[in-house]
Amino acid sequence: MRKNIMYNIKRKFINWFNDMKIRKKLIVTYFTVMSAAILAIGFLSYERINTVLLEQASRNAEYSMMQLNENIKNSLAVYEEISKSIVYNGTLLDYIANIYSNRLDAYEAFKKSIDMINTIKLADSNISNISVYVMNSTFLTDSDLFIKGEVAKQEAWFKKAMDDDSELIWSSPYKDNHGQEVIALRRILFDYKKSFRMTGVLSIEIPQDVIYKYIQAESKNRNIIILNDDGDVITTSNQEYQNKNLKNVSYIHKVFLNDHGKFIQKIGNCKYLIIYNTEYNGWKIVGLMPIGKLSKDSSQLNNFIIIICIITVISLFGITYFIAGRLTRRLNILSEGVRKVGQGKYDFKIFIAGNDEVGQLSTAYNKMTDKLQYMFNEVYGANLRRKEAELKALQAQINPHFLYNVLSSIGWLAMRRGAPEIRKMAMDLAKFYRFSLSKGKNIITLNDEIDQIKTYISIQKVRFGDILNVAYEIDPALGGYKIVKLIVQPIVENSINHGMRGNDIPIHIKIKACSNSDNVIIDVTDDGMGMSQEKVNTILKKGNFSGQSSKGYGIQNVDERIKLNFGNSYGINISSINGVGTTVKIILPPVQATKELPDSAE
Known part of the structure; x- marks a missing residue:
């Protein structure tokens, strides 16, 4: 059944194409082939340009993310270096680690330690606060610069550091005593001179904005998210994600499978190119770039290609129409001549300039019509003469004078013998032949023909x-x-x-x-x-x-x-x-x- 339908469609198309005039065939065929070629080239160019620009945008985005990764790494390294000035400060560690038997010695150590902390704090204006969780119960605390170690032991970050045996950790964002969003660098302090026991925990708080300013500079046409290894958002250009844990989000889950890479993910109704890197401290820096915005630069070029294709196709149609008209105009003249010959107009001539195939056909056509005119005249004349000869031969078979004399004699004899019917029949017969053979005329009036019929009847x-x-x-x-x-x-x-x-x-x-x-x-x-x-x-x-x-x-x-x-x-x-x-x-x-x-x- 399906084969029959396809066959019928094919036959109808072939019949439709065969019935089409040559000019239309040329226009349809040439225009279709050339338009298909132009559109194919345009489509391939469109796709290739999009691919190249997308790859270029992807490379630019990767470079930008690498640069962001380096900037954050350098920024974090500054604070880690500042932390070392405390971690390896033997005097400060001695103050914190010594066991004090009287409060005066403890107070002296406390004041000197505060001066050291405040001095170190001046190393970077971005530092919000430096504090030390002291494990020595004899060392004085003020709940600001020096805090009892029991407080740290109650915190989740401390337990995680102990479990992971980490000496240095960066915290998730939280609000400090002044209500400011901060992140903290925390390092374990050890007594390197004596028992190598833990004497405290250093905490350096810096504003979240210190990290945010880096992603803000790189977040044009993209979203950037920085997460710690637990999936907590450190900072982001999209405030919708701030202070959330995204580890269970599908595309974030993919990010934690490798240290770096890229992939395309559909989020909502939009496709994103997702590029990610891992900082030395385990942070994930994730960039989400909408594919549409990445290819935005190509839209103008694509529109230009489309306009060029449309103009080319329209121009091609005009050129094809003109060329087809020029090619078929002489064929139409030749076709008109053939139609005239079919109507019996053998004297119709055509004049087509040029010595190409059409020009040669026109010359052959004129010679053919001359021969046809000659042959028609000869055949028509011969046929007419033959018919006239046949009629004259028929008429010549009867001697009119002999018929008239015989029929008149029969009529005279019938009258003498008293047979009027015979006389009337003889005279009617004489009248009939006189009409049939009279003067060789071929054309008569209808009345004459009716009179002849009445005589015959x-x-x-x-x-x-x-x-x-x-x-x-x-x-x-x-x-x-x-x-x-x-x-x-x-x-x-x-x-x-x-x-x-x-x-x-x-x-x-x-x-x-x-x-x-x-x-x-x-x-x-x-x-x-x-x-x-x-x-x-x-x-x-x-x-x-x-x-x-x-x-x-x-x-x-x-x-x-x-x-x-x-x-x-x-x-x-x-x-x-x-x-x-x-x-x-x-x-x-x-x-x-x-x-x-x-x-x-x-």
């Missing part, structure tokens, strides 16, 4: 009597119209000779003449034996004379003489029903006696 009535019945319905206005001689009488004769069923069965013949706007129509209708359609077709078949009855030859002779004199648009039509009757319709041009006839008719 008068002769036949002597033989058939009341069995033969003829009715006339002639439009008086047509009486003076010219017709070819002896075209109705042979039809009536055929009705009598071939239509009668027997000597005792009457036959009715009706002769009717009328006209319409274009033709004169003469109908000869009988209610005789009729004939089959096959017999009708045989009678009217041109060139089929062998073995035909006189009926067929007579009708065909009448048809050919009409066409010879008036043209192929005129002649005889036959309709017949076997056993019912026959109607012969004679179609003639409306030529009045005062008008000139065609050359062939005269």
Whole structure:
């Protein structure tokens, strides 16, 4: 079934294409092929430019993320170096680690330690606070710079540091005593001189903005998120994510599978290029770049390519239309000439400049029409002369003077012997032949033809009597119209000779003449034996004379003489029903006696 549908569609397309004019074929074919090529080139260029620009944007984004990673690393390293000035400060560590038996010594150590901390704090103006969680219960604390170690032990970060055996950790963001968002660097302090025991925990707090300013500078057309190894957001350009844990988010989960990389992820209705790196302290720096914004720079170039393609296709159509018109204009002239020849206008000439194939065809066409004109004139003239010769030969077979004298003698003898019927028949027969052979005329009026038929019927009535019945319905206005001689009488004769069923069965013949706007129509209708359609077709078949009855030859002779004199648009039509009757319709041009006839008719 599907194959049949495809086959039918294919056949319809082929037929549609074959029926199309050459100009349209050229336009459709050339325009389709070239447009497809241009659109293919445009599409490939569009895709390639998008790919190259996306790759370039991706490389730029990777470089930017690497630069951001380096900037944050350097910034964190500054604070870690500051922390070392405390971690490796032997004097400060001694103050914190010593066991004090009296409060005066403890106070002196406390004051000196505060001065050291405040001095170190001046190393960077961004430091919000430096504090030490002291594990020595004899060392004085103020809950600001020095805090009891028991407080640290209650914190989750302390437990994590102990579990991970980490000496240095960076905290998640939190609010300090002043309500400012800060992150803290925390390092374990050891007594390196004595027991190498933990003496405290150093905490250096810096504002979250210290890290945020770096991502703010790189966050144009992208979102940047910095997370610690637990998935807590350290800082981000998208405040929606601030102070949240994102480890269970699908694309963040992928980030923690590797130290660095990139991938494309659909988030909501938008696709993002996600690039990530890992800092030395375990932080993840994640950049989310919308694909649409990455290719924004290519949109202008893509629009330019589309405009160029559209202009090229439109221009191509105009050029194709013009070239196809120029190529087919001469073919149309040649085609028009062939149509004229098909209409019988052999004298129609075409003039096409050029010596290409079309120019050579036009020259050959003109030579062909000259030969056709010559051959047509020769054949037409020979045929006309043959018909005239046949008619003259037929007429010459009867010596008019001999017929007139014999028929007149018969009529005179019949009158002397008292036989008026014989005399009338002889005189009618003389009149009939006198009309048929008189002066060799070929064109007569309709009235003359009807008179001839009446004479013929008068002769036949002597033989058939009341069995033969003829009715006339002639439009008086047509009486003076010219017709070819002896075209109705042979039809009536055929009705009598071939239509009668027997000597005792009457036959009715009706002769009717009328006209319409274009033709004169003469109908000869009988209610005789009729004939089959096959017999009708045989009678009217041109060139089929062998073995035909006189009926067929007579009708065909009448048809050919009409066409010879008036043209192929005129002649005889036959309709017949076997056993019912026959109607012969004679179609003639409306030529009045005062008008000139065609050359062939005269």
